[in-house]
Each structure stands twice: as C-alpha cells, then as structure tokens.
Amino acid sequence: MDPIDKHSPDVIAFFDVDGALTAPRLTATKQMIDFLAELRNNVIIGIVGGSDLRKQKEQLGENVLDMFDYTFSENGLVAYRGK
Ligand SMILES: [Mg+2]
Numbered sequence: 001m002d003p004i005d006k007h008s009p010d011v012i013a014f015f016d017v018d019g020a021l022t023a024p025r026l027t028a029t030k031q032m033i034d035f036l037a038e039l040r041n042n043v044i045i046g047i048v049g050g051s052d053l054r055k056q057k058e059q060l061g062e063n064v065l066d067m068f069d070y071t072f073s074e075n076g077l078v079a080y081r082g083k
Helices: 030-040 053-060
Strands: 012-015 044-048 070-073 078-081
Touching: 030 044, 053 070
Parallel strands: 012 044, 044 070
Antiparallel strands: 070 078
C-alpha cells in the first residue's frame, strides 16, 4: 500500500513480535491479524523481532512481508519493505 493512501501517512507503528503481537513463540490470533490489517489502512506499520524470517512467517503467516510496510528480522540485521 502506498503510504499516501493511508489516513495518517506520517505515523509509524512498530511492534515487537513475541509477547506483543503473539504469545511468545506462538502464532498470531485471527483477531490480531485483522487488527493489523485495519491499522495498516491508517498508519505505516512494521515489526522488529529477534527471529529469522522463517520463524516470523510461522508466527504471523506466510504472507508476513505483505502484511507490514516494514519487516525487520534477526534484531534488525535483515530488513524487508512490504508491498
Ligand atoms: Mg518480545
């Protein structure tokens, strides 16, 4: 999503994964996935976590790179920009 299409394109919401979007090492609930999709309509969203991308996909979904504007894996050593 182009940032200009968001309601507040100058706001960024960044989240930890374990203990924030999911219980530690578990998968995200549908309620959380739906909330993030709605939030993304309004602000830029991203995640940063210690896990690698494979583990982040297990926890948040195979399409994790399409769910967030920014995804940081391995404590930020690897960065992806969402579509
Ligand atoms: Mg955590």
